[in-house]
Amino acid sequence: xxxxxxxxxxxxxxxxxxxxxxxxxxxxxxxxxxxxxxxxxxxxxxxxxxxxxxxxxxxxxxxxxxxxxxxxxxxxxxxxxxxxxxxxxxxxxxxxxxxxxxxxxxxxxxxxxxxxxxxxxxxxxxxxxxxxxxxxxxxxxxxxxxxxxxxxxxxxxxxxxxxxxxxxxxxxxxxxxxxxxxxxxxxxxxxxxxxxxxxxxxxxxxxxxxxxxxxxxxxxxxxxxxxxxxxxxxxxxxxxxxxxxxxxxxx
Amino acid sequence: xxxxxxxxxxxxxxxxxxxxxxxxxxxxxxxxxxxxxxxxxxxxxxxxxxxxxxxxxxxxxxxxxxxxxxxxxxxxxxxxxxxxxxxxxxxxxxxxxxxxxxxxxxxxxxxxxxxxxxxxxxxxxxxxxxxxxxxxxxxxxxxxxxxxxxxxxxxxxxxxxxxxxxxxxxxxxxxxxxxxxxxxxxxxxxxxxxxxxxxxxxxxxxxxxxxxxxxxxxxxxxxxxxxxxxxxxxxxxxxxxxxxxxxxxxxxxxxxxxxxxxxxxxxxxxxxxxxxxxxxxxxxxxxxxxxxxxxxxxxxxxxxxxxxxxxxxxxxxxxxxxxxxxxxx
Amino acid sequence: xxxxxxxxxxxxxxxxxxxxxxxxxxxxxxxxxxxxxxxxxxxxxxxxxxxxxxxxxxxxxxxxxxxxxxxxxxxxxxxxxxxxxxxxxxxxxxxxxxxxxxxxxxxxxxxxxxxxxxxxxxxxxxxxxxxxxxxxxxxxxxxxxxxxxxxxxxxxxxxxxxxxxxxxxxxxxxxxxxxxxxxxxxxxxxxxxxxxxxxxxxxxxxxxxxxxxxxxxxxxxxxxxxxxxxxxxxxxxxxxxxxxxxxxxxxxxxxxxxxxxxxxxxxxxxxxxxxxxxxxxxxxxxxxxxxxxxxxxxxxxxxxxx
Ligand SMILES: Nc1ncnc2c1ncn2[C@@H]1O[C@H](COP(=O)(O)OP(=O)(O)O)[C@@H](O)[C@H]1O
Ligand SMILES: [Mg+2]
Numbered sequence: 001x002x003x004x005x006x007x008x009x010x011x012x013x014x015x016x017x018x019x020x021x022x023x024x025x026x027x028x029x030x031x032x033x034x035x036x037x038x039x040x041x042x043x044x045x046x047x048x049x050x051x052x053x054x055x056x057x058x059x060x061x062x063x064x065x066x067x068x069x070x071x072x073x074x075x076x077x078x079x080x081x082x083x084x085x086x087x088x089x090x091x092x093x094x095x096x097x098x099x100x101x102x103x104x105x106x107x108x109x110x111x112x113x114x115x116x117x118x119x120x121x122x123x124x125x126x127x128x129x130x131x132x133x134x135x136x137x138x139x140x141x142x143x144x145x146x147x148x149x150x151x152x153x154x155x156x157x158x159x160x161x162x163x164x165x166x167x168x169x170x171x172x173x174x175x176x177x178x179x180x181x182x183x184x185x186x187x188x189x190x191x192x193x194x195x196x197x198x199x200x201x202x203x204x205x206x207x208x209x210x211x212x213x214x215x216x217x218x219x220x221x222x223x224x225x226x227x228x229x230x231x232x233x234x235x236x237x238x239x240x241x242x243x244x245x246x247x248x249x250x251x
Numbered sequence: 252x253x254x255x256x257x258x259x260x261x262x263x264x265x266x267x268x269x270x271x272x273x274x275x276x277x278x279x280x281x282x283x284x285x286x287x288x289x290x291x292x293x294x295x296x297x298x299x300x301x302x303x304x305x306x307x308x309x310x311x312x313x314x315x316x317x318x319x320x321x322x323x324x325x326x327x328x329x330x331x332x333x334x335x336x337x338x339x340x341x342x343x344x345x346x347x348x349x350x351x352x353x354x355x356x357x358x359x360x361x362x363x364x365x366x367x368x369x370x371x372x373x374x375x376x377x378x379x380x381x382x383x384x385x386x387x388x389x390x391x392x393x394x395x396x397x398x399x400x401x402x403x404x405x406x407x408x409x410x411x412x413x414x415x416x417x418x419x420x421x422x423x424x425x426x427x428x429x430x431x432x433x434x435x436x437x438x439x440x441x442x443x444x445x446x447x448x449x450x451x452x453x454x455x456x457x458x459x460x461x462x463x464x465x466x467x468x469x470x471x472x473x474x475x476x477x478x479x480x481x482x483x484x485x486x487x488x489x490x491x492x493x494x495x496x497x498x499x500x501x502x503x504x505x506x507x508x509x510x511x512x513x514x515x516x517x518x519x520x521x522x523x524x525x526x527x528x529x530x531x532x533x534x535x536x537x538x539x540x541x542x543x544x545x546x547x548x549x550x551x552x553x554x555x556x557x558x559x560x561x562x563x564x565x566x567x568x569x570x571x572x573x574x575x576x577x578x579x580x
Numbered sequence: 581x582x583x584x585x586x587x588x589x590x591x592x593x594x595x596x597x598x599x600x601x602x603x604x605x606x607x608x609x610x611x612x613x614x615x616x617x618x619x620x621x622x623x624x625x626x627x628x629x630x631x632x633x634x635x636x637x638x639x640x641x642x643x644x645x646x647x648x649x650x651x652x653x654x655x656x657x658x659x660x661x662x663x664x665x666x667x668x669x670x671x672x673x674x675x676x677x678x679x680x681x682x683x684x685x686x687x688x689x690x691x692x693x694x695x696x697x698x699x700x701x702x703x704x705x706x707x708x709x710x711x712x713x714x715x716x717x718x719x720x721x722x723x724x725x726x727x728x729x730x731x732x733x734x735x736x737x738x739x740x741x742x743x744x745x746x747x748x749x750x751x752x753x754x755x756x757x758x759x760x761x762x763x764x765x766x767x768x769x770x771x772x773x774x775x776x777x778x779x780x781x782x783x784x785x786x787x788x789x790x791x792x793x794x795x796x797x798x799x800x801x802x803x804x805x806x807x808x809x810x811x812x813x814x815x816x817x818x819x820x821x822x823x824x825x826x827x828x829x830x831x832x833x834x835x836x837x838x839x840x841x842x843x844x845x846x847x848x849x850x851x852x853x854x855x856x857x858x859x860x861x862x863x864x865x866x867x868x869x870x871x872x873x874x875x876x877x878x879x880x881x882x883x884x885x886x
Contacts, residue, residue, distance in 0.1 A: 052466070054462075073465075074465040074466065075465050075468055075469065075470050078465065078466055078467060078468035079468040084466050086462065086466070090460050090462040090463040090466065091460060091463055092455070092456040092459040092460050092463060093459055093460070094455075094459055095455075095456065095459070099452065100456075100463075102452065103452055103453065103456050103463070103464075103467060104467045106449050106452065106453060106467070106469075107453075107464075107466075107467025107468040107469050108467065108468070110468070111449070112449050112450055112453045112469055112474070113449075113450055113477070114448055114449045114450060115444065115445050115448050115450050115451075116444050116445075116448060117448060117449070118444075118447045118448070119447060119448055119449040119451070119452045120447065120452075122449070161463070161466075161467065164467075165467060165468065304674075310673055310674050310677060312677065372871050372874060372875070375874060375875075375878045376874065376878050376879070378673060379611065379617045379673055379817060380813060380817065380878070380879070380880075382617060382673060382677060383617075383809040383810075383812070383813050384813060384870070384874065386806060386809060387806060387809060387810050387813065387867055387870060388867060388871075390806045390867070391863075391864050391867035391868075394863035394864065395860055395863055395864055397863070398856070398859045398860045398862075398863045399856075399860055400856050401856075507802070507806065511681045511684075514677070514678065514681075515678070515681070518678055522674070548689045548690075548692060548693045549689075550685045550688070550689045551685065551686055551689040551690055551693070553682075553685055554682040554683065554684070554685030554686035554689070555682070555686060557678060557679075557681070557682035557685070558664065558679055558682040558683070558686070561675050561678045561679045561682065562664070562667055562679065565675070
């Protein structure tokens with residue numbers, strides 16, 4: 001296995017005059033949770049989109065599992081083993097919870113061009129889907145319509161769908177948002193174990209969760225990474241305090 | 252399996268579509284049999300469109316292209332057969348044909364090919380672009396047919412005798428109805444399986460959330476193109492049968508009004524409902540027959556009805572009778 | 581083949597292009613501002629033509645007839661917007677397609693009911709008939725030249741309207757952000773009605789102008805509507821500049837193709853098959869053009885993202 005699972009090198013991305021990524025270089029190592037924090041509008045989601053393949057960087061490269069993927073699209077990157085959750089839930093709202101999970105399992109397995117067999121009776125897919133739902137605690141909601149789920153449950157389902165892919169790494173954009181204290185705590189515990197399966201690049205606003213979980217933290221301000229380090233290093237970093245934590249305290 | 256109101260209604264419809272012409276046959280009313288045949292064939296065209304529209308969310312205003320290609324496949328093969336002029340002699344002799352199975356095969360292959368080309372171009376876009384581009388490509392074939400004088404140009408192409416099906420007398424209205432009805436039932440069964448298949452799950456997911464489908468490693472474009480080709484092929488088959496019913500094919504089959512009408516069949520019944528096209532076509536033909544008897548301008552009423560359904564009763568006929576749709580699975 | 585013939589065909593292409601622009605401008609404005617696809621735009625073209633033919637029949641005045649076409653189409657457009665269209669802004673494209681298709685059925689059959697199935701005729705007035713001599717020794721019908729000039733004037737007027745006037749600013753703001761303009765205190769529903777009626781009036785004017793060259797009949801708007809769709813797909817939906825560029829491109833391609841393709845084919849084919857092959861290919865030429873442009877630019881020449 002490569003010693004880094006994911007690596008970005010000097011990514012730049014501008015929207016008109018606004019530079020949303022400036023020379024962003026970071027990496028994700030096996031077994032770790034690397035948290036990406038920063039104020040609203042700092043460019044966290046923009047970075048995630050460039051890693052996932054939704055946005056093409058103006059310059060710089062993205063490397064996944066030792067292979068340069070800057071020119072590959074989202075689908076190809078997902079197939080290489082990138083499992084992702086969206087900041088704004090991206091789920092098939094008319095489907096049941098289980099159907100969404102089966103969709104993920106189907107994507108993970110490939111071979112979608114079957115026109116006759118009943119997908120909801122495929123034991124392999126069902127097992128994979130139910131497994132993932134159980135791990136995030138959605139077993140009892142499997143037959144509910146996704147549109148009827150609460151906001152927090154949708155976040156859980158996002159994570160479950162990513163799990164069905166059995167990915168080599170996770171990219172999670174604010175998975176705790178809107179979960180409530182109990183929910184965040186549960187998910188924090190879950191992610192803690194998950195890093196053994198595959199490392200996680202985690203964008204999160206919930207600082208308790210970040211400081212409890214992260215092996216390393218990168219701080220993004222105005223599109224630029226101003227510091228990377230362990231939780232203690234980041235806490236102690238003067239620049240971070242000024243640029244970021246200071247703001248939070250004042251608010 | 253529990254019988255929901257919708258599935259009861261579906262069985263009732265499919266039974267009625269069989270009972271009405273059989274009753275008409277025993278009462279010796281061939282005109283009603285012909286109406287039922289027309290309903291079955293147009294419903295088949297709607298089942299085809301519904302795979303793209305209902306399942307895939309692809310608003311194609313160009314399905315007349317496939318309907319018409321199916322029609323011309325029948326017209327051209329049968330015209331060559333009846334005039335004893337080979338269609339081509341090189342690289343092998345091909346004589347034309349009056350055998351339905353062969354005609355259907357040609358209709359399906361060519362409409363699928365057309366759907367592949369039109370779909371590959373149109374699916375590069377989405378939203379209104381897609382609607383307008385499918386419409387434009389349909390219109391392109393319409394004008395091409397008008398200018399194609401070898402096969403009748405604007406006047407179209409007439410066939411003297413209905414084509415043959417081994418073992419049946421296709422000139423007998425009830426036997427021809429039986430052919431159309433069986434094909435419709437097969438297509439419905441196919442569409443039902445398709446909707447529950449891995450492919451159907453992914454296709455309908457791409458309609459609901461494209462990002463999600465990509466993020467699990469599936470390509471919406473390929474899913475949609477496949478759906479578009481299947482959809483075009485079924486509508487093309489319906490076109491061949493429709494031309495055989497009338498023993499006539501003309502550019503009208505390719506006109507965008509035809510596309511609009513096929514879409515109306517789907518909508519009157521209820522979008523995304525498997526049996527929507529059956530209900531919609533039956534309602535359309537009933538209206539055409541009843542209102543058309545009262546006024547030459549019956550399409551005004553059709554327009555008003557369609558408008559009311561779109562504005563106030565989006566589930567269509569099946570929605571009104573069977574209530575809200577359940578998540579399938 | 582002389583250069584005079586070529587120039588004449590270029591003028592014909594320009595004339596078709598200007599007509600298409602009048603249609604496409606309304607369609608693309610309505611889409612740009614309200615996000616609505618309106619299939620019934622061709623019906624407004626037809627309303628304009630019928631109104632002009634009827635008024636010319638009563639009064640004998642072509643100017644009154646043109647005025648009537650503008651007024652009738654604007655009124656029909658405003659009515660359409662108030663009764664039906666405004667319920668569709670928040671609906672998906674499928675609902676918009678179906679509802680406006682229903683409007684076509686209602687307008688077409690309603691017109692047939694009022695005026696019958698026979699075509700009406702609208703005559704070119706004497707002061708606009710006959711040819712004029714243009715520099716270079718070209719004789720060109722004065723009426724067609726007038727259409728080109730009217731089209732150019734309308735195009736100039738529209739660009740000024742959008743660039744310079746209050747309503748133009750509101751239109752541009754509306755394209756950018758609906759909430760924003762509501763927040764600015766603009767009565768958005770009134771703005772929508774006005775924009776819709778404006779597009780309708782342009783379509784009606786086009787119908788009346790063309791009605792004097794061709795016959796005025798039910799269904800006359802639909803071929804033009806589809807050409808106008810091709811125009812705005814090529815130009816980029818929502819862009820007036822794109823509509824103008826697309827209209828000229830389509831007008832030229834269609835006109836020049838149908839005249840010169842058969843002649844081109846005759847170079848290497850016998851005359852009869854050259855005529856028919858040339859005509860077949862010419863009938864498809866603009867769609868091939870559209871496909872080619874889409875391959876390179878999926879959202880049209882002046883479009884943003886598709
Ligand atoms: N598609 C886009 N077009 C223009 N500006 C964008 C786009 N996406 C993001 N931005 C801008 O880039 C900046 C960074 O956004 P984002 O990455 O979403 O921030 P974060 O996720 O850190 O809150 C913001 O100012 C946002 O408005
Ligand atoms: Mg964000």
